[in-house]
Amino acid sequence: MDSLIPFTTSGSLVDCVDRKMLVVLRDGRKLHGVLRSYDQFANLVLEDTTERIYHGNAFAEHWHGLFLIRGENVVLLGEIDLDREDDVPLRQVDYHVLDPYHKNDIANKKVREDFKSQVLYEQKGFCKEGGEGDGY
């Protein structure tokens, strides 16, 4: 463990404001942007946002601008280290080149997840409910 993050009195996003953050949404989207504000529901205002998609050893970006994200759709937030931000071991390509591969990946993943939950339901008694529409 690199460091033990000291506990403050309560979890809060105040230390993340005005920092570049990675936001993962429930539909699987990965957004990079500067967190400008938040509220008690973790609704977020993200400025200068880019969406990044990945496939194999390549990635692509698409600029989206100013976002207001409803909190319940957020999976996680991670702070981006600006010093190491560009040390990406992947090569950057055009968005429209990578997009079809990305969409394909999503479709395959959905099929796998559906099959998996079906097997778990039939053979192990797991419930099939919950996580509808989640793509992460």
Add this chain to the structure above:
Amino acid sequence: MLPLSLLTAAQNKPMLVELKNGETFNGHLVNCDNFMNITLREVYQTSADGDRFWKLKECYIRGSTIKYLRVPDTLLDAVKDEQARAREAGRSARGAGPGGRGGRGAPPRGRGGARGAGPRGGRGRGRG
């Protein structure tokens, strides 16, 4: 500023709303409330697949179905400017009212944090 305040400040501005099911609505914001329920006018609705389109004069979207909203990038700066202007207007209006300079609103003296004069009383400090 709070996300919902930003939304309220975006009234009459164009925006894109994506719902949880992937449908997108492009239109001008008419009104919104604390639940993020919104009404839009002059709306172009697109299906999740991107293959079907509708034009709606007005529509109401329940907040709980929203995934996110994309607003004009200039909105954040525009709102900050408006807030700053409202603050200046408020301060000069209060300075011209009863009590004049003594209490909180003493900007010409350059007293930073004039509003935080509470703990010190603010009044006994001569002319502030």
